[in-house]
Amino acid sequence: MTAFGGALEVMTKKILLLGSGELGKEFVIAAKRLGQHVIAVDSYNNAPAQQVADEREVINMLDGAQLDRIVAKHKPDIIVPEIEAIRTEKLYDYEKQGIQVVPSARAANFTMNRKAIRDLASQELGLKTAKFMYADNIDDFRKAIKEIKMPCVVKPLMSSSGKGQSLVMSEGDIAKSWEYAFTKARGDHKEVIIEEFIDFFIEITLLTVTQKNGVTLYCPPIGHRQERGDYMESWQPADINDESLEEAGEMAKKVTSALTGVGLWGVEFFLTGSGVYFSELSPRPHDTGMVTLAGTQNFNEFELHLRAVLGLPIEEIILERAGASAVILAHDDSVNQPVYSGIEDAVKFKKTDLRIFGKPNTRIYRRMGVALAHDELGADMDMLRKRAKEVAALVKVN
Numbered sequence: 001m002t003a004f005g006g007a008l009e010v011m012t013k014k015i016l017l018l019g020s021g022e023l024g025k026e027f028v029i030a031a032k033r034l035g036q037h038v039i040a041v042d043s044y045n046n047a048p049a050q051q052v053a054d055e056r057e058v059i060n061m062l063d064g065a066q067l068d069r070i071v072a073k074h075k076p077d078i079i080v081p082e083i084e085a086i087r088t089e090k091l092y093d094y095e096k097q098g099i100q101v102v103p104s105a106r107a108a109n110f111t112m113n114r115k116a117i118r119d120l121a122s123q124e125l126g127l128k129t130a131k132f133m134y135a136d137n138i139d140d141f142r143k144a145i146k147e148i149k150m151p152c153v154v155k156p157l158m159s160s161s162g163k164g165q166s167l168v169m170s171e172g173d174i175a176k177s178w179e180y181a182f183t184k185a186r187g188d189h190k191e192v193i194i195e196e197f198i199d200f201f202i203e204i205t206l207l208t209v210t211q212k213n214g215v216t217l218y219c220p221p222i223g224h225r226q227e228r229g230d231y232m233e234s235w236q237p238a239d240i241n242d243e244s245l246e247e248a249g250e251m252a253k254k255v256t257s258a259l260t261g262v263g264l265w266g267v268e269f270f271l272t273g274s275g276v277y278f279s280e281l282s283p284r285p286h287d288t289g290m291v292t293l294a295g296t297q298n299f300n301e302f303e304l305h306l307r308a309v310l311g312l313p314i315e316e317i318i319l320e321r322a323g324a325s326a327v328i329l330a331h332d333d334s335v336n337q338p339v340y341s342g343i344e345d346a347v348k349f350k351k352t353d354l355r356i357f358g359k360p361n362t363r364i365y366r367r368m369g370v371a372l373a374h375d376e377l378g379a380d381m382d383m384l385r386k387r388a389k390e391v392a393a394l395v396k397v398n
Contacts, residue, residue, distance in 0.1 A: 019081060023284065023287065027305060062086065077099065078102060102283075113157050125258060134191055210262050212262050233324065235324040236291045251269070324381070325372050326385070
């Protein structure tokens with residue numbers, strides 16, 4: 001408890017974190033630095049965020065009864081979802097009980113399902129998006145591909161980190177794409193979205209902060225590159241014109257306002273010769289935003305999320321230097337207690353850093369860490385990106 005001007009205010013909150021991956025880990029670190037109490041929940045033990053949290057729970061978060069049990073047990077002040085595989089309908093019940101859900105139960109429900117968020121963005125808010133259709137059987141899937149035309153992008157309605165996403169280039173890809181989307185989907189939403197392929201020149205994330213008693217703020221734009229639908233590298237600031245940035249900001253404000261709530265959102269856009277297209281939205285810190293760990297801003301994305309969640313005022317977001325990130329991947333399946341080599345060589349690079357996430361096992365292409373590089377504003381971004389990738393390439397996961 002802290003006294004402010006004679007008033008006694010309880011600042012320590014009990015936070016139930018649903019999902020304990022690398023993003024959750026950095027959020028817990030930010031929370032502990034401001035004296036918060038965190039219970040980290042995941043489907044397996046010793047997940048990254050659990051390693052730094054006050055308490056942990058291991059449950060199936062798609063099981064509403066198990067969620068009810070731990071909410072009743074811990075009586076949290078705040079529930080912070082970090083992943084998609086949650087029985088999100090239960091969040092409405094918790095909100096009615098007076099528990100703060102981040103950003104809100106509505107936002108968590110809409111954004112955990114690509115169908116809900118895409119319908120909201122395109123049909124209700126009129127944002128420019130790729131053409132899209134849905135399918136829950138192979139016949140409708142083939143019809144949708146014929147309507148959208150190849151090449152097209154296929155994604156499960158519920159997944160993360162690019163799992164289940166593929167590009168259909170020819171007839172021979174259709175059956176494989178359907179099977180891949182279904183087998184890699186999270187939860188019980190057995191439906192896919194088929195999207196027009198957008199020929200973009202850059203894909204950006206606009207980290208957007210909605211506040212309880214303040215204006216909506218935007219981080220400087222982050223450029224990123226994906227492979228297999230998953231983030232491989234990101235850099236900040238991305239070089240885009242003021243008109244495109246303003247258009248993206250207006251779209252981000254529309255969709256976050258419609259979803260309601262406070263916190264940091266990762267809003268993704270395609271920039272093309274014909275304008276800005278809304279792509280996707282995450283109601284939480286974004287993997288591409290890990291570049292902010294390179295000290296590019298006065299607050300990194302996890303600190304911004306925490307401050308917004310706690311209702312602490314954020315007066316401004318200042319770009320302080322240029323940064324780049326590159327992922328460190330596993331290349332083998334099921335290595336328990338992985339060993340990392342090459343770190344001694346990797347840390348010899350000037351103006352760089354790295355984070356090892358601490359995941360207890362591997363799978364092919366699983367993100368196990370991230371390399372970071374920074375330099376003064378105006379530095380050669382191509383060289384900065386190259387440096388981050390060189391650092392990442394030196395770290396081997398065995």
